[in-house]
Amino acid sequence: MGKGGRRHKPKKNFAAKRRDKQKNKEEWEKAPQRCYADIVRENKDFEIYYKTQSIVPENQWESFITTLQENLPVAFRITGSKAETKALLKIIKGELFEEILNTKLETDNAIVNEAEKVRPHCLPFYPEDLAWQLQLTRKDIRRSEAYSRLHNFLISETSCGSISRQEVVSMIPPLVLDVKPWHKVLDMCAAPGSKTAQLIEMIHADEKIPHPEGFVIANDLDNNRCYMLVHQAKRLNSSNILITNHDSSVMPNFKVTKSDGTKGQLKFDRILADVPCSGDGTMRKNPDIWCKWTPANGNNLHGIQYRIAKRGLEMLAVGGRMVYSTCSLNPIENEAVLHRILSETGDAVQLVDGRDFVPGLRCDPGVSYWLPASKTLQFYKSWDEVPEQWQTQIRPKMFPPAPEEAHKYHLERSMRILPHHQDTGGFFVAILEKLKPLPWEASSLVVDQQETPINITSENDNKLSLGDEVEVEKKGGDKKRNLEEQSKPWGPQRKRKRVVGYREDPFVFFKDETEDVWAPIKNFYGISDELDPRCLLVRCHEGKKKNIYFTSPAIRDIVLSNEDNVKMINTGVKTFVRCDNKNMKCAFRLAQEGMRSIFSYVSDTRKVEVCKEDLIMLLQNDDPHTPPEIEKMSKETQTRLSDFATGSCILLYKEEDSSSPNPLKLEMVGWRGTMSLRAYVPICDAVHYLRLLGADCSKFEKNKFEENRNALKNGNDQVNDDKADDSNSMITDSIDEAKVDEEAA
Structure with missing residues (x-):
């Protein structure tokens, strides 16, 4: 018997768990599957609610509801x-x-x-x-x-x-965020990662900057969805991204190393807060929402949306911008959250009109008046009208500003995209610019990065930032008790969430040039001294180093400075892979994923230009046991390979048409054998390159017709x-x- 007289069930062994899992799978497969086509795309409460909110002009209602279905x-x-x-x-x-x-x-x-x-x-x-x-x-x-x-x-x-x-409306938030290659970017609720991919592309937009200073930290609360995010980010092969797993509403402040060697607090230039929402703007692709929709969905999410937006503004640098977005049509999740934020931040934050970033996009301005409603679809004009039974669902801060004060908030600067505008889903986007420190930031709790005493000011004891609250919890002991006695800004203190999910492999960075595997790699590929080996990492403390990854210096510093604060899921792009062939001077070959990161550092002695016809032949070869022989290639290619040392190399191709403003240039990993040459790229990349070269790639495609x-x-x-x-x-x-x-x- 356990505590309190409760009987504990005996633990099942592995075989029993496996049998149960198989049984559940078989039952699920036998169960009738519901088809989206069978869902009735109607909901009277939905229509009543949004007709009352007047977010859709009356003369456009039929077009709106028809498109949504x-x-x-x-x-x-x-x-x-x-x-x-x-x-x-x-x-x-x-x-x-x-x-x-x-x-x-x-x-x-x-x-x-x-x-x-x-x-x-x-x-x-x-x-x-x-x-x-x-x-x-x-x-x-x-x-x-x-x-x-x-x-x-x-x-x-x-x-x-x-x-x-990617859905059309999902492309809008990164566009209006206006990210530059030098910006420090935070994506607070990043999974599944389509918008994150856009942000990464913007960091690398200037091809004249092979190694941009900017970076993207992509975060998500759900551990499983973080791996979906890894899948998306890996396609872009960037060394400037870090994926983290944390509750963004209480995200701790990131530490960074300043130029003088001391630790400072990281403030972001751009933040994307695409917050969790009821998702009723996605009914066209998720028809089951028609059956589940109630006004309570938006009411229940208002609080977490507000906390995420507020925490985002606290982590934003002065002069920086944050985009707040949802795939919801509901003003309670959109304008009500903005009004609450703007009323608390005063003149420190303002809404910015982002329509200039997306010319040609049809959208409606945000509204300044709405009516909160109960689950039973009772509408209320003020908090005083809300009966006690609904006061836990409808909160005072959900109501619109007074008519005489509405002009101060400029809610019309936000953008509401409706489905019938351009045959899309529904979406809401707003740009918040931070003009100066938030009212509670200037004299709030100061947590010194070098473990100096904590100072609490009595005048602003109820203006503690969420990040500082987490920092205080880590100080522990009397300091935490003093804080609880003096300040409870959000009522009962929240318990810290236990870290769950998979245990991640460590991030083990090279210490310096003395790393045992570095000298052979550097010498064989003639790598420039400009590449700092400390930016290379492996995912194991002991044993053979199988894969070596490359990160930007900024990401390296963030990982090392914050390993104890935030759970790190993934970073770095695979650059070198162990390849223990006999008689090789270097035990590591180049990886195609890291080509963009490593290309400028590799010496020309490991690069060889290949003719178009030869490159096509290399890419079309799909037999790993019979690579193309060099003697069957063009005379030009044979000449270039005559004195070329065996081993991993980079194959180069440049389009001969000099009249093109952007001639096609391709760089890919190859392998120079004794008598042969191979393109060492995945099949999907080989098909991509063949298409660009105008070659036949039908052998890699399946056509049922x-x-x-x-x-x-x-x-x-x-x-x-x-x-x-x-x-x-x-x-x-x-x-x-x-x-x-x-x-x-």
């Missing part, structure tokens, strides 16, 4: 260097879209030209025509070869990071369409499982 179109962005994006854009506009526009679909009643049903179009507000939208359903994929080819193209290019599947035609040609009359359809469904499901095109509510 339709499926969401597919959208994607093109990423990468300017030369690669231009080449990829040319392919998309050319062969892929032309085939779609000329495709005819057989419907139940007639043959309809696909161009009449769907026309791919460029998003007018996204720079350089790099974002596109089109209607794409599973039914189209199964019945149209052109759509199937496009979908396979999107999957392949998404895998190598050249394309990002071609398979069916070949089967019929060979006399097999029974073509398994269902199996082929299931194959394409699996392709679609793989994207859904990876959350590549999903911005979770």
Whole structure:
């Protein structure tokens, strides 16, 4: 018997747990699955609530509700260097879209030209025509070869990071945040990572700066979703990102090393607070929200949204900007949170109009009047009207400003994107600029980074920042008790959340140039002294170093200075991989993932230029046992390789057309064997490069339509369409499982 007389259940062994898991899986598979198509996309309470809030003009209501009941179109962005994006854009506009526009679909009643049903179009507000939208359903994929080819193209290019599947409205917050390569950026609620990917791209936007000073810290509370975030970030191969796992509403202050060697507090230039929300703006892709929606959803989230936004402003540098965004239509989650923040911060923070960053985007201004409602859809104009039974759900700070004071807050500067504006989901975006320290920052609790005594000012004892509260808890003992006696700014003190999730491998940075594996690597690749070996790390304390990762100096400093404050999930880009071949001068080969980070440091003695025809041959070779022989390559390539030492190297290609403002330049990892040469890149990257070179990559793609035609040609009359359809469904499901095109509510 345990404490209190409770009987403890005996622990199950591993085999029993496995049997239970298998049994649950079988029961789940037998259970009838609910199809989105069967969900009734209606909710009377939803319609009453939003008609009362008047966020949609009366003459647009029918268009609004009709669009909200339709499926969401597919959208994607093109990423990468300017030369690669231009080449990829040319392919998309050319062969892929032309085939779609000329495709005819057989419907139940007639043959309809696909161009009449769907026309791919460029998003007018996204720079350089790099974002596109089109209607794409599973039914189209199964019945149209052109759509199937496009979908396979999107999957392949998404895998190598050249394309990002992302909802249109989700692209807006990073655009209006206006990130520069030198900015310190925090993404407070980052998973699943589409917006984080945009932020990373902006850090690396200037190709003249191979190693930008800026960085992105991407954080999420959910440990499992952090690994989804890792998956997204790894596609971009950046050394300027750190992924953390913490409650962003009470995120501690990050420490950094100042120029004089002392520790200081990190303040961010840009912060994205895409907070958890009810998600009723995502009903077009998540139809089950229609059944679950109630006014209580937004009321219950208002508090955490406010705390995250407030903590973000505390971590923001003076002169910096924070974007507050939700995928909700509800003013309680949007304008009410902004009004509460602005009323507390006074003239230290102001709303900024961000429409200039997204010209061509249709949106409505924020509202200055709304009515909080109970779960039973009773609306209240003031706190005095709220009955006691609803006072835990509706709070005083949820009400709008008085009409005579509304002009002070400029809530109209925020942007509400409605589904019928541009055939998108619903979204809310606001830009907050910090003009000076917040009222409670100037004389609040001071926590000295060098363990000096804590000072508490009596005048501002109720203005303690959330980050400082966490710092105080770490001081422990009498100092914490004194704080609780003098200040309880949010009522009962919250218990610190126990760290949960997977135990992470350590981040072990190289100490200096004396690291045992560094000298052979540096000598073999002729690495410049400009590369600080202390920015290299491994994920183990003992044993052989298998993979070596590279981070920026700023990220290294943050990791080492804050390991005890925040749970670090992932950082660094794989740069060197152990390859214990016999008779090799260096036991490590280059990794394709780290090419952008390491390229400028590697000596020209390990770089070799390859002709276009030879490069295509290398990329098309998919047999690891028979790499292309050097003697079968062009004379130019043979000459360059004649005195080239065996081992890992970098293959270079430059487009010969000098008239192009952005000639195509490719750098990839290769391997110079005794008699052969190999392109050491993943298949998804090989397919990407082949497309850019205008070469045939069909051998790497699966086409069920071609398979069916070949089967019929060979006399097999029974073509398994269902199996082929299931194959394409699996392709679609793989994207859904990876959350590549999903911005979770």
